[in-house]
Amino acid sequence: MGAVSGAWTWLTTGAHWAGTDGVVHRLGEHLYLTVVCLVISCVLALPVALWLGHVGRGGALAVNLSNVGRAVPTFAVLVLLVLSPLGRYGQWPTVIALVLFAVPPVLTNAYVGMREVDRDVVESARGMGMTGGQLLWRVELPLAFPLIMTGVRTAAVQVVATATLAALPGGGGLGRVITAGFNRYDTAQVVAGALLVAVLALLVEAVFVAAQRFADPLRHRRRAERRVRRGRTAEAATAS
Numbered sequence: 295m296g297a298v299s300g301a302w303t304w305l306t307t308g309a310h311w312a313g314t315d316g317v318v319h320r321l322g323e324h325l326y327l328t329v330v331c332l333v334i335s336c337v338l339a340l341p342v343a344l345w346l347g348h349v350g351r352g353g354a355l356a357v358n359l360s361n362v363g364r365a366v367p368t369f370a371v372l373v374l375l376v377l378s379p380l381g382r383y384g385q386w387p388t389v390i391a392l393v394l395f396a397v398p399p400v401l402t403n404a405y406v407g408m409r410e411v412d413r414d415v416v417e418s419a420r421g422m423g424m425t426g427g428q429l430l431w432r433v434e435l436p437l438a439f440p441l442i443m444t445g446v447r448t449a450a451v452q453v454v455a456t457a458t459l460a461a462l463p464g465g466g467g468l469g470r471v472i473t474a475g476f477n478r479y480d481t482a483q484v485v486a487g488a489l490l491v492a493v494l495a496l497l498v499e500a501v502f503v504a505a506q507r508f509a510d511p512l513r514h515r516r517r518a519e520r521r522v523r524r525g526r527t528a529e530a531a532t533a534s
Contacts, residue, residue, distance in 0.1 A: 404441070
C-alpha cells in the first residue's frame with residue numbers, strides 16, 4: 295500500500311503537472327506520438343487490406359507477413375533503429391518501431407472483416423449492376439466496419455502502452471515520468487507514471503468503442519434488427 299499511497303500523493307501534487315517535465319506536457323507528447331503512429335499505420339495497412347479483401351487474392355500472405363511483426367519485440371526494433379543512421383533523426387526510430395507494431399492488427403482485422411462479408415449479399419449487389427468500387431464502398435466496407443474498427447482500436451491501445459518506450463532514447467511522452475522515477479529511485483513516481491499510462495489506455499479504448507458505435511454506417515439497421523428479434527422472441531414466449 296506504501297507505493298500506491300505514494301503514487302496518489304505524487305499525482306495530487308500540483309507541481310508535478312506543470313512545466314516542460316510535468317504530466318500535462320508529457321501527456322500531450324504521448325498523445326501526439328500515438329496519433330501520428332496510428333495515422334501512419336492506418337494509411338499503410340487499410341488500403342492494402344481493403345483491396346486484398348475485396349479481390350480475395352494475396353491476403354493470407356500479407357497477413358502472415360504482417361504478423362511477423364508481432365514476433366519481433368518492439369524494444370529490440372527500437373534499439374536497432376536508434377543505433378542505425380536513423381537514430382540521428384529525432385523521433386523517427388520510435389515512430390517506425392511503433393508503426394511496425396501497430397500495422398498487424400489493423401491489416402489482419404480489416405482483411406478478415408472484408409472476407410467475412412456474406413458472399414450472397416456481395417453477389418446480389420453485383421447482380422444489381424454495382425461496379426467494383428460501389429461494391430467496396432456501399433456493401434463490403436459497411437458490413438466489415440465493426441472488425442475494421444476493432445483492429446484500429448486494438449492498435450491504438452497497443453501504441454499508447456508501448457509509446458512509453460520513446461523515453462528510452464530520450465524521446466517524450468509519459469514514459470519520461472517513469473524513467474525519471476527510476477533515475478531518482480522514486481518508486482512512487484514510477485507507479486504514478488504506470489497508472490497514468492494505464493488510465494490513458496483505458497480512456498482511448500472507451501473513446502474508440504464510442505466512436506465505433508456512433509460511426510457505424512449500419513447502426514440503425516442493426517438496431518432495427520435487434521428490435522425485430524426481441525419482438526419475435528416475445529411473441530413466441532406469449533404463444534407458448
